[in-house]
Amino acid sequence: MYARTNGSNSRSKFKTTRLVGLFCAAAMLLVSCTSFSSQTDNPQRIKPTGNPAVDRQAQAFQNVRLWGKAYDADGNNIINIIGYAKALSGIGSEGRAIKVLEDGAAKYPKDAGIMRTHAKILSKQGLIGPALRKMQAALKHAPNEWRLYNDIGELHSKMGEQSLAIDAFKRALKLDPNNPNIHTNMGVTYMFNKQLILAEKHLNIAVSHPNATAKMRQNYAFTLGLQGKYKAARKMFLQDLTLKQVNSNIAQLKAINGDK
Numbered sequence: 001m002y003a004r005t006n007g008s009n010s011r012s013k014f015k016t017t018r019l020v021g022l023f024c025a026a027a028m029l030l031v032s033c034t035s036f037s038s039q040t041d042n043p044q045r046i047k048p049t050g051n052p053a054v055d056r057q058a059q060a061f062q063n064v065r066l067w068g069k070a071y072d073a074d075g076n077n078i079i080n081i082i083g084y085a086k087a088l089s090g091i092g093s094e095g096r097a098i099k100v101l102e103d104g105a106a107k108y109p110k111d112a113g114i115m116r117t118h119a120k121i122l123s124k125q126g127l128i129g130p131a132l133r134k135m136q137a138a139l140k141h142a143p144n145e146w147r148l149y150n151d152i153g154e155l156h157s158k159m160g161e162q163s164l165a166i167d168a169f170k171r172a173l174k175l176d177p178n179n180p181n182i183h184t185n186m187g188v189t190y191m192f193n194k195q196l197i198l199a200e201k202h203l204n205i206a207v208s209h210p211n212a213t214a215k216m217r218q219n220y221a222f223t224l225g226l227q228g229k230y231k232a233a234r235k236m237f238l239q240d241l242t243l244k245q246v247n248s249n250i251a252q253l254k255a256i257n258g259d260k
Contacts, residue, residue: 063087071100078108082117089121097121112142116151128158146175150182153189162193180209184216191223199223207236214240225253 064087071084081104088097101118115138122131132155139148153168169186187202203220225233237246
């Protein structure tokens with residue numbers, strides 16, 4: 001996203017490169033939201049082993065087994081269709097997931113949930129244009145669903161279309177004004193677009209929400225730091241990061257800003 005903004009001098013290029021690297025290191029991504037029904041979330045949690053990577057893989061395959069059984073028992077149930085497709089995508093079987101969704105779409109051609117899930121898998125494959133068209137088609141059948149506007153904004157942002165992304169996030173906020181996920185996406189988009197005051201406004205709303213996450217707080221801290229508000233940024237970083245990580249982030253922010 002940020003690489004598409006203007007800036008011809010060497011300092012602007014330096015800022016862009018350093019900022020992108022900093023954001024990637026912090027895994028600062030736009031917020032992806034759940035499907036329309038929480039019933040398509042993980043059906044049963046595994047017992048943790050203490051190894052996060054092993055646990056994630058085991059959980060993903062268990063999801064496939066459980067949703068596969070549900071789908072085999074009733075493949076006409078929309079929740080089972082979406083749940084099984086999401087589970088398959090979770091183990092990297094996007095082709096099988098799309099086949100399940102295409103079969104479901106043949107039965108329910110106007111179901112926005114099926115379309116949205118299909119679009120998110122296309123996006124995961126890097127097919128942003130087709131994903132956007134699929135998401136826009138879903139919107140015709142669910143015009144008051146904030147998640148669709150939020151997803152559309154995310155896709156526009158991935159395409160570097162920041163003004164269209166912001167318009168979509170604004171539509172989402174009209175439907176769910178206090179949603180921290182939407183405010184985060186809006187704030188991050190403004191941040192990449194160098195509109196830091198607006199970014200700070202929306203990210204402040206996000207981190208003030210009871211469901212605020214560590215990534216939201218880090219996004220907010222970066223926005224503060226990019227404005228030279230290092231003391232406030234440090235305080236926010238320290239809520240979730242080690243002192244070493246905080247010092248590294250502050251040092252990089254100062255380098256981006258050209259401060260010693």
